[in-house]
Each structure stands twice: as C-alpha cells, then as structure tokens.
Amino acid sequence: MGRCMTNQRIVVVEDDAIVARDLQRTLTRWGYHVPAIAGSAVEALERMATADPDLVLMDIHLRGEMDGIAVAEQVQSRLAVPVVFLTAHSDDATLRRAKVTSPYGYVLKPFEDRELRIAIEIALHKHATDTRLRRLERWLNATLRSISDAVIATDLDSSILFMNPIAENLTGWRQAEALGRPVGDVVKALPDEADPPQPNFLSQAFAGALDHDLIASGRLVTRHGSQVPVEYGIGPIRDDDDGPILGLVLTFRDISARLETDRQLRYFALHDVLTGLSNRVGFMDRLATACERAKRNPEERYAVLLLDLDRFKIVNDSLGHLVGDQLLVEIAQRLRTCLRAQDSIARLGGDEFAILLTDIADAGDVMRAVGRIRDQLSAAIVVGGRDVFTSASIGIVVSAPGYQVAEDVLRDADVALYRAKDLGQGRYVLFDSEMHRRVVASMQLETELWRALERQEFRVVFEPILSLQVPRRLRGFEALLRWQHPTRGLLQPSAFLDLAEETGLLVPVGWWGLRQAVEALLAWDREAPHEPPLTISVNLSNRQFLQPDLVEQVAETLVTLGLAPDRLCLEITENVIAEGEAALHKIKGLHDLGVQLHVDDFGTGYSSLNLLHGIPIQALKIDRSFVDQLNRPGSSKGAIVRTIVLLAREFGLRVIAEGVEDERQAMLLHELGCDCGQGFWFDHALDAAGARDLILRSAAVEG
Ligand code: C2E
Numbered sequence: 001m002g003r004c005m006t007n008q009r010i011v012v013v014e015d016d017a018i019v020a021r022d023l024q025r026t027l028t029r030w031g032y033h034v035p036a037i038a039g040s041a042v043e044a045l046e047r048m049a050t051a052d053p054d055l056v057l058m059d060i061h062l063r064g065e066m067d068g069i070a071v072a073e074q075v076q077s078r079l080a081v082p083v084v085f086l087t088a089h090s091d092d093a094t095l096r097r098a099k100v101t102s103p104y105g106y107v108l109k110p111f112e113d114r115e116l117r118i119a120i121e122i123a124l125h126k127h128a129t130d131t132r133l134r135r136l137e138r139w140l141n142a143t144l145r146s147i148s149d150a151v152i153a154t155d156l157d158s159s160i161l162f163m164n165p166i167a168e169n170l171t172g173w174r175q176a177e178a179l180g181r182p183v184g185d186v187v188k189a190l191p192d193e194a195d196p197p198q199p200n201f202l203s204q205a206f207a208g209a210l211d212h213d214l215i216a217s218g219r220l221v222t223r224h225g226s227q228v229p230v231e232y233g234i235g236p237i238r239d240d241d242d243g244p245i246l247g248l249v250l251t252f253r254d255i256s257a258r259l260e261t262d263r264q265l266r267y268f269a270l271h272d273v274l275t276g277l278s279n280r281v282g283f284m285d286r287l288a289t290a291c292e293r294a295k296r297n298p299e300e301r302y303a304v305l306l307l308d309l310d311r312f313k314i315v316n317d318s319l320g321h322l323v324g325d326q327l328l329v330e331i332a333q334r335l336r337t338c339l340r341a342q343d344s345i346a347r348l349g350g351d352e353f354a355i356l357l358t359d360i361a362d363a364g365d366v367m368r369a370v371g372r373i374r375d376q377l378s379a380a381i382v383v384g385g386r387d388v389f390t391s392a393s394i395g396i397v398v399s400a401p402g403y404q405v406a407e408d409v410l411r412d413a414d415v416a417l418y419r420a421k422d423l424g425q426g427r428y429v430l431f432d433s434e435m436h437r438r439v440v441a442s443m444q445l446e447t448e449l450w451r452a453l454e455r456q457e458f459r460v461v462f463e464p465i466l467s468l469q470v471p472r473r474l475r476g477f478e479a480l481l482r483w484q485h486p487t488r489g490l491l492q493p494s495a496f497l498d499l500a501e502e503t504g505l506l507v508p509v510g511w512w513g514l515r516q517a518v519e520a521l522l523a524w525d526r527e528a529p530h531e532p533p534l535t536i537s538v539n540l541s542n543r544q545f546l547q548p549d550l551v552e553q554v555a556e557t558l559v560t561l562g563l564a565p566d567r568l569c570l571e572i573t574e575n576v577i578a579e580g581e582a583a584l585h586k587i588k589g590l591h592d593l594g595v596q597l598h599v600d601d602f603g604t605g606y607s608s609l610n611l612l613h614g615i616p617i618q619a620l621k622i623d624r625s626f627v628d629q630l631n632r633p634g635s636s637k638g639a640i641v642r643t644i645v646l647l648a649r650e651f652g653l654r655v656i657a658e659g660v661e662d663e664r665q666a667m668l669l670h671e672l673g674c675d676c677g678q679g680f681w682f683d684h685a686l687d688a689a690g691a692r693d694l695i696l697r698s699a700a701v702e703g
C-alpha cells in the first residue's frame with residue numbers, strides 16, 4: 001500500500017502505553033495525524049472534543065470503571081465519530097455489547113499492520129458515505145417537508161413509509177400513525193366523475209402506476225370525512241433508471257383554490273357584474289340550447305322578450321350613474337320575480353334586458369309574462385331618495401320552425417323592439433312574419449343598393465319650379481333621385497332613401513346626383529337657353545352635409561363643370577341648422593362660395609324660428625303638408641303658411657311652396673305671399689330631355 005495522503009485525524013485509546021506509542025508511530029508513518037493518545041476512559045472522553053478526530057481506535061479493554069465499549073457509545077452518540085475496536089477479547093458476549101455501538105470495524109489483537117490499515121480505511125470510507133447519506137436524507141426530508149405538495153411514499157405492498165406534513169394536514173393522519181399502514185387506509189380518493197364512486201379507485205391507480213406514471217384529479221376524502229379536490233400523481237420509485245421497483249410515491253395537492261378561481265372566471269364570463277344576471281354570452285348560450293331543442297321537437301316552444309327601459313338615459317344623465325345603476329339593479333330584481341323556474345333572464349348591456357321563456361304552451365303564457373313585467377315596472381322605484389317611474393318597451397319573438405340559430409331569434413326580437421319603441425313608451429310588439437319579410441327585404445335592398453351605384457341604376461329627374469305670380473314663369477328645377485331597379489321598375493326615394501342614408505350610400509350617390517344635375521343645367525343652357533338663367537335645386541342629405549370636405553367638394557364641382565355658383569340652390573334640412581357651430585360654419589362656407597341655400601320641408605323639423613336669425617340662407621320651402629291643409633275644410637286655412645311667409649319676409653327670405661296640386665292652392669299661396677311653387681299641378685318630375693322640351697316651350701310662351 002502506498003503512502004496515504006489523507007491527513008485524517010485518529011485518536012488512539014489504549015491503556016498499554018507501549019502499544020499506544022507504537023500505534024501512533026505506525027499511523028503517522030501512514031500519513032494519519034494522531035492528535036491525542038488516551039490511556040483511560042476518562043482521559044479519552046476529556047480529550048476527544050478538542051482532538052476533533054475523524055476516527056477513534058479504541059481498545060475494548062481499559063483499566064478502570066468504563067471499558068472501550070462504554071466510551072465508544074458516548075463518542076458515537078455525542079460526536080458521530082466512527083470507532084474501530086482493537087481487542088484481544090473475542091468472546092461472544094463482548095462482541096454483542098460492542099455491536100450495539102455500531103462500530104465501523106474490529107481488529108483482533110494481535111494484528112498485522114495491513115489488517116489495521118484496511119480496517120481504518122474501510123471505516124473512514126464507510127463513515128464518509130454514511131455522513132453523505134445522512135445529509136442527503138436530511139436534505140430530502142427538509143425538501144419534502146417544505147414543498148407545497150403532499151408526498152407519501154410506500155413500499156411495493158403500498159404500506160406507507162413516509163408522509164410529509166402537507167400530506168398529514170390534507171389527510172388528517174399523522175405520519176407516526178400512518179407508517180406501515182396500507183396507503184388505501186390513509187388516502188381515500190374518489191375519482192372526479194365516477195358514479196357511483198369507486199372506493200378502491202386508488203388501489204387500482206397504484207397497481208397501474210407500477211407500469212407508468214399517472215396524473216389525474218379527484219376528490220380526497222379526509223380522515224374526518226370531508227372532501228377536498230386534489231390533483232395527484234403516482235409514480236414508481238426504482239432502484240435504478242430501469243431497475244426493479246422499490247415502492248411508489250404519491251404526490252397530491254389541494255386544488256380547491258384553483259377550482260374556485262376557475263369557477264369565478266367562468267362566472268364573470270357569463271354574468272353581468274352589476275345585476276348578477278346572465279350577460280349576453282350567457283343568454284345566447286341558453287337561447288342556443290332552447291333553439292336546438294325546438295329544432296328537434298317543435299313542441300318545445302320558447303319565447304324571447306327583449307326589453308329596453310324607456311327614459312333610462314334621462315335618469316342616468318340627470319340623477320347620475322350611481323342612481324342609474326341602482327335602478328338597473330332594482331329592475332333586475334323585479335324582473336326576476338316575473339319569471340317561472342324554467343325561464344332565464346339576462347342583462348345584455350346598458351338598459352337592455354332579455355328574457356327567455358321556455359316550455360310555453362301558448363301565446364297566453366307569453367302575454368301573462370308581459371303582463372307581470374308591466375305590473376312590476378309600473379310601481380315607482382325609489383332610488384337616490386326619489387320616486388322614479390319607468391316603463392319598458394318590449395320586443396317579442398316566439399319560436400318558429402325557421403329559426404336555425406340563436407342570433408336570428410335575437411335579431412328579430414330586436415326588430416320587434418324597435419317597432420315597439422317607435423310606437424311610444426311602454427309598448428310591446430310581437431315579431432311576425434310580415435316583419436320578418438321586411439327585415440329580409442331590407443337586407444336584400446341593402447345589397448342591391450350598393451350594387452346600384454356601380455351598375456348605374458340611379459337616375460335624376462327634374463321637377464319644375466315656377467313663380468306664382470301670373471303669368472307664371474319657369475324659374476328652375478329641383479333635382480330628384482330615382483332608382484331604376486332591375487326587376488321592380490322605377491323606384492321613388494321613399495322606397496330606398498332612408499336605407500341609403502342609414503348605410504352611408506347616400507353620400508356618394510348624392511355627389512353623383514349633384515354632378516348630374518349641374519351637367520343637365522349646362523346642357524339646357526346650350527340647347528334651350530333661358531332668360532333669366534334657370535336655377536337647379538339639389539337636396540343635401542344630412543350625412544352628406546356632415547362631410548368635412550363638403551364646401552370643397554361643392555366648390556370643385558362648380559369649378560370643374562363651370563357653373564356660376566348662384567345658379568345652384570342647395571336644399572338643407574332644418575335639423576342640420578340646429579346642429580350648432582360646425583353646421584353654421586359650413587353654411588357660411590357654402591354661402592361664401594356664392595351658392596344659394598334653401599331650407600327644405602320648413603316647419604317639420606326641430607329648428608326653432610329664431611335659429612334662422614343670422615344664418616345666410618335665401619329661401620324657405622314650405623312643406624307639402626301645410627300646402628295640403630289649404631283646401632281642407634275647417635282647417636286654419638293657411639295660418640301656418642301665413643306665419644311662415646311673414647317670418648320669411650322679416651328675414652328677407654323668399655318662400656317656395658311644395659306639393660301644389662291645384663289652381664286654388666296656387667292662387668291662395670300667391671295671395672299669402674309665396675314667391676314660387678312646385679307640384680303636380682305644374683308638372684311631374686321630368687327626365688333631362690323632357691325638362692329641356694319644357695324650357696323650350698315656356699321660352700316660346702314667355703317670348
Ligand atoms: P322633397 O325634397 O320635399 O321633394 C319633394 C317631393 O315631393 C318629391 O318626392 C316630389 O316628387 C314630391 N312632390 C312634388 N310635387 C308633389 C305634389 O304635388 N304632390 C305630392 N303628393 N308630391 C309631390 P320624391 O321625389 O319622392 O322625393 C322625396 C324626398 O326624397 C324629397 O323630398 C327629398 O327629401 C328626398 N330626395 C329626393 N331626391 C334626393 C336626392 O337626390 N338627394 C337627397 N339627399 N334627397 C333626395
């Protein structure tokens with residue numbers, strides 16, 4: 001054996017001083033350090049602490065009270081230092097006593113140096129390994145105790161070998177009680193979805209885990225019988241990567257907090273936080289279910305009531321959002337009381353609620369629900385210290401075979417609701433096939449409208465405007481839009497204009513119409529010159545008026561086409577004037593261009609007369625409805641027309657009467673002071689060629 005480089009410290013306990021000295025010399029030669037030699041038990045115990053040995057060579061036979069075995073016991077337990085016994089005694093009794101101290105080796109005297117050295121090296125090595133293992137074990141224990149998962153280890157027969165504190169808390173068992181018990185006694189788990197629950201579920205899982213790791217969730221039944229949702233894993237402990245299985249380790253964790261979070265997230269996804277009712281998503285979910293059921297069995301009828309509170313905006317704006325919220329909560333509460341167990345209610349947003357009635361036998365069920373709702377809402381609601389009275393408009397849809405998806409049902413309820421609101425407050429409207437037809441028609445119309453522009457199906461026709469003073473003279477034309485529909489023939493604006501405005505199409509069509517009108521006027525100038533020059537009146541839709549570049553576009557049209565600005569009259573509505581500063585700014589801009597501005601349908605809009613003050617307009621057009629009243633017996637006989645004319649005079653405006661249908665009206669209007677008129681009495685709207693012929697004819701008469 002070569003020289004040992006260890007420099008490990010060995011204390012020698014030997015009462016024979018010569019032997020001790022001899023040992024020291026030998027050990028030192030081998031490279032060990034001998035910090036102390038003790039000749040007795042007392043001396044050994046005294047010197048041990050300061051000597052700080054890595055190993056003790058201990059003679060069993062020592063003179064005095066204590067022998068080497070007794071000293072070894074103390075050394076091992078206090079200092080965890082390995083002891084190698086040196087002894088001449090090898091009687092069984094002594095050896096048994098020595099064994100209790102778990103010595104690291106025996107060397108029988110007399111011994112050879114070789115034997116001693118091997119015994120020392122083995123002892124040192126074994127002790128180092130033991131220390132490492134002990135540390136590892138402590139480290140592992142601390143880890144298992146500090147992780148948040150419960151851990152239970154078992155042997156191959158599923159008897160418990162270990163459980164960490166979390167496992168103790170979760171199961172309600174102490175490790176001390178659980179050790180050695182079958183794991184199934186301590187960990188009782190129910191699978192998530194098994195019905196009826198399988199009590200031996202875990203044992204099966206354990207059997208399965210011998211082959212592969214298993215991760216699943218279930219419910220843990222604690223020692224006290226309560227259930228905790230857990231996620232667990234079971235895996236084999238192997239001696240080696242693919243060596244034999246020594247046991248199983250079961251880890252599990254309480255997932256109730258996570259499940260609760262999941263539950264809350266699901267709740268918020270489907271509910272309205274303010275009222276606690278379902279939200280739109282939740283409602284559509286239920287409606288879809290009802291829809292599917294009705295598709296399978298038309299007898300399973302349902303109805304949707306869509307409610308919109310009347311005047312809610314007023315409450316919200318005047319009393320504040322907090323009061324508005326309280327009102328919504330109270331209304332949700334009241335609506336809830338109107339429902340039967342199988343019905344559901346949701347707040348779709350704002351002040352809109354939806355109710356799904358299922359299992360309805362007949363229309364009576366629906367009407368009774370509506371009655372209950374109206375009753376509930378009719379009583380005053382006290383919010384913010386005052387009584388608020390509210391009512392709701394209700395759109396109703398009853399299930400019908402045609403409904404494929406929930407969205408269609410809600411869309412029709414919406415249509416009915418709109419109708420209800422149109423009728424006034426607190427009304428309800430049942431969606432019917434006629435409405436459905438109209439919805440479909442308007443959707444189709446919308447598609448066709450957008451194509452109409454590129455397919456050049458729009459036309460402009462011209463209605464003559466004449467002075468009312470006899471002999472009546474042609475003054476100009478109003479350009480009016482028509483749609484040459486591919487199948488339905490020539491359509492009047494009433495058939496498509498609102499939709500065109502709503503969808504924004506009227507803006508491009510309006511610009512197109514303006515060009516057409518101006519070009520027509522210029523063509524007449526060439527083919528049928530008129531003195532004084534005629535004007536062309538063009539209607540501006542509200543949206544067109546709102547275009548930011550309105551003034552520039554008008555200017556550009558005039559410049560590129562080459563028309564004197566004062567020959568163009570733009571007809572705007574009263575409502576536009578009431579818009580405020582921005583509108584006024586545009587009106588001034590147009591006025592500065594030199595075009596004329598006429599207020600259309602005067603007297604039917606929102607504007608008040610004093611708005612006219614300071615606005616650069618040139619004429620008012622009296623709406624057809626007022627002209628109509630002129631010959632109706634018992635009516636105020638033109639009182640309104642007279643008022644409008646007086647007002648116009650005051651502001652220096654001209655007055656043009658619309659819808660003149662007979663000579664009596666024409667004369668009366670003239671007497672009342674109207675400057676011009678237009679209407680079927682004079683002529684219907686003409687196409688450009690017809691208008692040209694009219695100009696030629698009237699020039700001949702006037703000339
Ligand atoms: P409006 O500007 O008040 O046009 C006058 C409407 O009264 C025209 O209807 C015209 O045909 C009709 N009318 C004329 N004389 C009589 C009459 O003696 N008796 C009766 N019962 N009706 C008469 P139209 O062409 O159907 O136009 C309806 C409305 O459509 C127009 O009302 C106007 O507001 C709008 N509109 C028409 N063309 C255009 C356009 O190119 N652009 C814009 N933005 N609106 C247009």
Ligand code: CA
Pocket residue numbers: 478539571600
């Ligand atoms: Ca007009």
Ligand code: CA
Pocket residue numbers: 600601621623624658
């Ligand atoms: Ca008009």
